[in-house]
Every structure is written in structure tokens, then in C-alpha cells.
Amino acid sequence: MSILINKDTKLVVQGITGRDGGFHTLKMKEYGTNVVAGVSPGKEGTNVDGIPVFNTVENAVKATGANTSIVFVPAPFAADAVAEAAEAGIKLIIAISEGIPTVDVIRITPILEKYGAKMIGPNCPGLISPGKSLAGILPTNIFKEGNVGLISRSGTLTYEMVNQLTTNGIGQSTCIGIGGDPIIGLHYIELLAMFEADIHTDAIVLCGEIGGDAEEQAAAFIKENITKPVVAFIAGQSAPPGKRMGHAGALITSGSGTAIEKIKAFEAAGVKVAKEPAEIPILVKKALGDKWQA
């Protein structure tokens, strides 16, 4: 089992004829993801590696029954693309695009709510349920099927952690990069609840970073609602205030959003916090106990 994506996922790629869209479409297909359609306005009737291309998401859904969308559309048009997918009835939209203006994301948020669609990202690497489905740009070779769920605000740091898990014999149920922007779709709390409900996830790794108070909220939520063990890591302990650390959301403002506060919040909620990525597999193994399946 897994959360959000599995063997029933029928994926439509928005921006399939772009460089990144095309490249990752093939990677996803190669991994076994059921990529049923692509969208590129004005290119209906063509195909990418046998995947039919449509002018609109609506046409793609009608013709193929697509239920999940991944957006590679350039930032100036990406929020519009997400809204289009929601209006066409897509319930899970993964926005890979980086650099979308915040006001644009705010504008489409009510549209997602209206149509009951969930967004992952923007500015994220997407997600993978190892051995089942990939909807993102994550490097598949480092993953291994298993019972640990992972949620992260980062890209390569996620890969670093997953690699540590896999090389130590710990597999993953689903790994999700939720995105480095200040305003994003699905956040820790929604995903923690999904992992809690997933019978094949036995432990959760949460990889946070400086900026905002989502980690503090997650800690409070874990304390009240999550029975499965959670192991956390926070990046940016050495970051100075007032400086954006690459991610638009990784910013300490007026002394709030620091790593120290987040670590304290997790520890107060009984979440083990790793001092460095290499400590993650050690803590996870301990947390899994006899549920560790090598």
C-alpha cells in the first residue's frame, strides 16, 4: 500500500512537450507509472512516445479517464494550469514548476477547494510510491519498497535521506516532496494523517527546514493524532535570519521560523530529531523495532 498514488493512478502530464516535461514523462513511464495523456495547447493529435497529447485537460480526462495531473508548465502559466486541472475534475495535482508568483498560488487556492482537488507543491520534486508509481522527478534507483513514509520540503536532501534509508535496508511506502515555497498545497498535517491511516506504513520520516511554523503545527498534530513513530530532521540550523536560503519559504523572519524552535517543538511532542542525516536510519530502525523488514 501507499498513499496518494498507486497502480490505479492514471497520470496526465501538463507541459508534456516541454524539455523537462518530455524527459520526465519518459522516466515515469519507464518506472511503470500509467501515463495516459499529455496536454499542450495547440498540439492535440500528436503524441510523445506513444502518449496522446490533448489541447485541454478536459479533453484528456474525457478520452483517457486521467485522475492525477503533473504540471511542468513554466512558472508564469503554471498556476493557471493547476486551476485548469482542478476544473477538469482532476483530484490530485502535482505542481513541479518553480518560481510561481505567490499571489497566483493564492488566487487558485479557492478553485482547488471548490473542485475538491489536492495540490502537491509547487516547487517540489513530486512523489513516489516505490515499486508502484512515480509522479515526479525523483531518481527512482535510490528507492526501495517498504513501510516507511517520508515527507520533505526539500529535493536533494530528500534523496540523501532516502539513500541513507535504502542503503541501511529500510524501504519506503510513499515519499513526498511537498515543496519549498511559502504557500503550498498539501502540508505535513494532511499527509501525516494519510500515513497514519495507511496500513502499510509503520513509521514516518519528516524532513523540515527553517521558515514559517508548519513544523510546529505538525508537532502539535503528531502529539494528538499520530500513533506511529515519527523521526524528524530540520535543515537550516546555521542559517542567518532575514536571508532566503534558496527556497522562497526558507527564511527566518524577525526571529521566528528558526530551526531551534522547530526542534524543540518536535522533541516536546515525543518526536526523535536526528542531528544529521546519517542518524535518520538509526532512529528509524529503533522506532520500527520488530516491524523492520530488511
Added chain:
Amino acid sequence: MKIHEYQAKEIFAEYQIPVQTFFVCKTVDEVVNAFDKFGGPVVVKAQVLVGGRGKAGGIKFCDSKEKAIEAATSIIGMDIKGLTVETVIVCSAVDIADEIYVGLITDRNTKSVLLMVSAEGGVEIEEVAKTNPEKIIKIPIDPQIGLLPHQARNVFFKVMKNGNHVRQAADILVKLYKVFIEKDCSLAEINPLVIDKNDKVIALDAKVNFDDNAMFRHPDYEALADYTDDEKLEVEANERGLSYVKLDGEIGCMVNGAGLAMATMDMINLYGGTPANFLDIGGSSNPQKVIHAMEYLMNDKNVKAVLINIFGGITRCDDVARGLLEAFKQMDVKMPVVIRLSGTNAKEGKELLKNSKELITADTMAEAAKKVIEAAKNV
């Protein structure tokens, strides 16, 4: 991106938000001229892109020409939190009857533009938020409807008694929201919004930050930028596809990915070193990018050793290794460089770097951090 008070006030004026007349001055003589034009008490205000100007002595009330000269002499060139004041504005002094805080920000939690109003105007809102959070009224604005006049009035009736003042303040707030959306702000703040002795409501201060992600819609913003030397480097690096933030430690870092770059800095700290910078080279193994990145590290006088930490995902480690070898061929690197390659094709990458004398290799982040700190000690 931050802009100065006077630039924000120029935008406000464009949207008919009432601000005082002001003169932008760079010399004492210009301040004296401005004083003469007003012919009465003025306020001289430092234009510097950091909060707490008043406390630092950067805002002075002057009721005589002598005091204006004194204020200008002390403020122009003064240092406020590491920034030198190069510009001041001179405006007429206002008889304040009441002052309130009005701010709009993009808010992570409500996923909206959040309106904040407080009767505690004039002080730093962060302080109020810490000590008396209940004194800040917060209302998320519906992005599809925008801010309606009655909503603005309802908020101000909670902090003001006079209907005439409320109407003026509400009108200002509706216009401020328009500024926020049309100008792609991440923050638009009037602190304080004042009521003067003639019952006029005026934006006495103005603070506007633009959303960096929206710069492509506003090519005119570049002309408004007033970057420090460090920020200039950051902007230039950005144009080269790098994300760079200069810090003041001794270990230069080059990493692919923002999260991993932060974690690498943390690791250096954890093992007793100090990171000299944040540097994310992104997903490319383009040698040119690696060369640019190395240049930033080499040009930083504090850097004694370099740590390169690459996790190969879609980017293959052997490609990065080739880029590095090419970069080292083209430049003279005189300091120790520790490199750690992991992930896709790490083995092939390490094999390529095996014979390179300049490079010290490491298998894990911890090993790399320890080695680079040790190397920096021996420089």
C-alpha cells in the same frame, strides 16, 4: 525585494493613498533647501532597508534650520545595523492625534493575503505579536472577491471611533490591497497610519516588499533596487543559475539543492567549523556553472577550504565530476577542496576524480565535514 520608504510612498501616491509631501535628499545642503521650502518643523528620515530606524537615531524632528543641519549631518552616512545611510527624506512634521498599524502580507497558514490591523500603531508589529497578540486583528482576504469597502470599514470601526476617520482609512486600505495585488507584493505595510489634528488620515510611513517570484512581470523593479555589496553578489549569482548567500565563516560550500546545501552548512557547524556561504548549484553538471560557483568561493577572502557535496539524482555524479575536472583545468585553485559524491553513478564519479591531486574525497557528509574542517586548520 525590499524598496525604500520614499519609493513605496511614490507608489502609494500613484494609487491616491495620501502621503505627506517629501523631498529626497543626499546632502546636508539639500536638507536645508527642503527645510526652507517647508518653512516650518520637519522630520528627517533615514532611507535604509532595515527596521528600527527610529531607535537607531535615524529619524529626527527638527523645528529649526540649525536642528535640520544637525540631523542631516548625523543621519547621512550613519550606520544602521550594518547599512550606511546614503539618502534621507525630509517631510513636514505632523501633529498626530492617533496612530494605528495596517499591514498586508502573504500568509502561509491561511494561504491568503492576510490583513492585519492594530490600535498599537507606530511600534514594531513583531513586538506586539509577541507580547499582545490579541491586539492584532487578522483577516484573510478572499482572493476571488478582493477586499470590499465594508470589510475595510468594519475592521477600522474596531480600532477607531470617528466615522469620518474610518471612511478615510477604509478607502486607503482598499487602495493598499490594490497595490498589493497589482504590484505583486509579499508585504505592504503602513505603520503608522495617522490621524492628524485636522482629521486627515495619512500614511506616515510606507513599507513594501515585492515577491521575488513575480519579478518577470515587473521589469521596472530592477531600477528600484538598492542592493548591498553582498546582495549584488547574490543577484548576479542568481542570473548565472546559482543560489548564493554569503556568510562570514571559513568553509566554502558548493552543493546541489537548497535543502542539502542548508544541511551541509549545519553539518560543518555540528563538527566545529563555520560555513562561509550557502551555495546551491541546482540540478546541472554544466562545467561553466561549477566554474562560476568556484569563483564565488575563491573570491571570498575568508574561505580557507572548500566542501563540495553532490547528491546525484537525475544529475549523474560522473557528469558532475567531469564538470569539476574541467573547472579545475581552467582555474588555479590554491586551497584544499574536499568532495563527496553520492547517489547516481557516484562510483564512476569518484573513479574519475581518483587521480586529481587537488581533491580530497569523502564517502559521507560527516566524513567530508570532518576532513574539510581539518584541512582548513592547516591552511
